[in-house]
Amino acid sequence: MHAVKIKIQITSGNDIAFGPGKADLLEAIGRYGSISAAAKSMNMSYKRAWELVAVMNASFKQPLVVTSVGGSHGGGAILTEFGFEVLRLYREVLAKSDQFVLSEMQNLLSMLSALPNPDLTS
Amino acid sequence: MHAVKIKIQITSGNDIAFGPGKADLLEAIGRYGSISAAAKSMNMSYKRAWELVAVMNASFKQPLVVTSVGGSHGGGAILTEFGFEVLRLYREVLAKSDQFVLSEMQNLLSMLSALPNPDLTS
DNA sequence: TATCGTTATGTTATCAGAAATATAACGATA
DNA sequence: TATCGTTATATTTCTGATAACATAACGATA
Numbered sequence: 001m002h003a004v005k006i007k008i009q010i011t012s013g014n015d016i017a018f019g020p021g022k023a024d025l026l027e028a029i030g031r032y033g034s035i036s037a038a039a040k041s042m043n044m045s046y047k048r049a050w051e052l053v054a055v056m057n058a059s060f061k062q063p064l065v066v067t068s069v070g071g072s073h074g075g076g077a078i079l080t081e082f083g084f085e086v087l088r089l090y091r092e093v094l095a096k097s098d099q100f101v102l103s104e105m106q107n108l109l110s111m112l113s114a115l116p117n118p119d120l121t122s
Numbered sequence: 123m124h125a126v127k128i129k130i131q132i133t134s135g136n137d138i139a140f141g142p143g144k145a146d147l148l149e150a151i152g153r154y155g156s157i158s159a160a161a162k163s164m165n166m167s168y169k170r171a172w173e174l175v176a177v178m179n180a181s182f183k184q185p186l187v188v189t190s191v192g193g194s195h196g197g198g199a200i201l202t203e204f205g206f207e208v209l210r211l212y213r214e215v216l217a218k219s220d221q222f223v224l225s226e227m228q229n230l231l232s233m234l235s236a237l238p239n240p241d242l243t244s
Numbered sequence: 245t246a247t248c249g250t251t252a253t254g255t256t257a258t259c260a261g262a263a264a265t266a267t268a269a270c271g272a273t274a
Numbered sequence: 275t276a277t278c279g280t281t282a283t284a285t286t287t288c289t290g291a292t293a294a295c296a297t298a299a300c301g302a303t304a
Contacts, residue, residue, distance in 0.1 A: 002139075007129040008223060012234055017124075036280060045263060050282070061235045067281060070271030074279030086233060093226045100222050101130060104215045111208060112134055113183050158250060167293060172252070189251060192301030196249025 002112055006101050008094060017059035018090060022052050026087045029053070029065055030079035038077075053077070060086065124234055128223050130216060139181035140212060144174050148209045151175075151187055152201035160199075175199070182208065 009019040016022075028038035039049035057063045064083030069075040079087075131141040138144075150160035161171035179185045186205030191197040201209075 001135070003133045005131045005133055006219075007131075008227075009127045009129075010227070010230065010234070011125045011127055013123070017234060018230075034280070046281085047264090047283080048262075054282095059235060060233055062233075068271095069269075069281045071280085072272040072274085072278080074272095075270075075281055076279095077281085082233075086230065089230045089233075093223065093230065096226055097128075097219065097223050101215065101219050104218055105130075105132070108132065108140075108208065108211045108215065111182055111184075111204075111211075112132070112139060113181060156250070168251085169253080169294090170292075176252095190301095191251045191299075193250085194248080194302040194304085196302095197251055197300075198249095199251085 002109055004102055004105050004109070006094075006098055008090075008097060012059045015055050015059070018056065018086065020094075022056055023087055023090050023094075025049055025052055026056070026064060026079060026083060029077050030084065030087070033076050033078060035065075035067065035077045124231055126224055126227050126231070128216075128220055130212075130219060134181045137177050137181070140178065140208070142216075144178055145209055145212050145216075147171055147174055148178070148186060148201060148205060151199050152206065152209070155198050155200060157187075157189065157199045 007020060010017045024042060025038060025044070028041050029035060032038045032041060035049050035053060036046045039046045053065050053067075057065060060082070062080065062082040064080055064086055065077050066080055067075065067077040129142060132139045146164060147160060147166070150163050151157060154160045154163060157171050157175060158168045161168045175187050175189075179187060182204070184204040185202055186208055187199050188202060189197065189199040
């Protein structure tokens, strides 16, 4: 029905150092140990995932993901301790912020019409 | 340099009842007394502005903007008391949230590399 | 009753960002 | 030393959101 969507991005210069998409990707990389598998799991192209990782790594003091190429399984990617910590902190701030914003938003929400508009995409 | 960008949208069913763009538009309509003048001031097309107004008005219990067509000056649009109040509340929540998020974000920000990446769009 | 600037709404064109495709390099292991 | 799945990267194609364009209706006022 009604919802409050909050999006928090950390920008660094011209590019987005971290945000919701990168957080999800990081989590998937942690789970699968591979950029390509992570990308596939969220059906994102490998190329895009690789680019996001590159920006992240370049934006922070330490790499969040380290990759290795070649080898019997072709290579892989692992989430560093640092990366894991960034993810944890981001998620934590997001959860707190969600709660904060939602509580602050109550009076505004009460001004919305009870029923949403009909969906016209048919 | 580094910044935290926070975006708060209120969704209602499938469409976005309110958000940063609509807030700016509302403010401009209040200032200019016309959708077309407001649109022009933020160089947005009249059509787009009109659509945003339509969604807003349909999403809330009362209209935020009332329009009149024809007449010596062609017509116009005014921000209702209700619309003004929605705008005020939204801006208030946004400011508070900005502050909250920024303070919660400090440790994460300290993990960013000091210098942003070079801009490659040249 | 002609004018004028605005609201209201449909149609077409454009373009940036994303997807799709292609290809090279890599190196453990069998 | 051939294989295989992955990283790494360039190029081409597609698409969906938006801009641009067009047009009708409206009505106070002069």
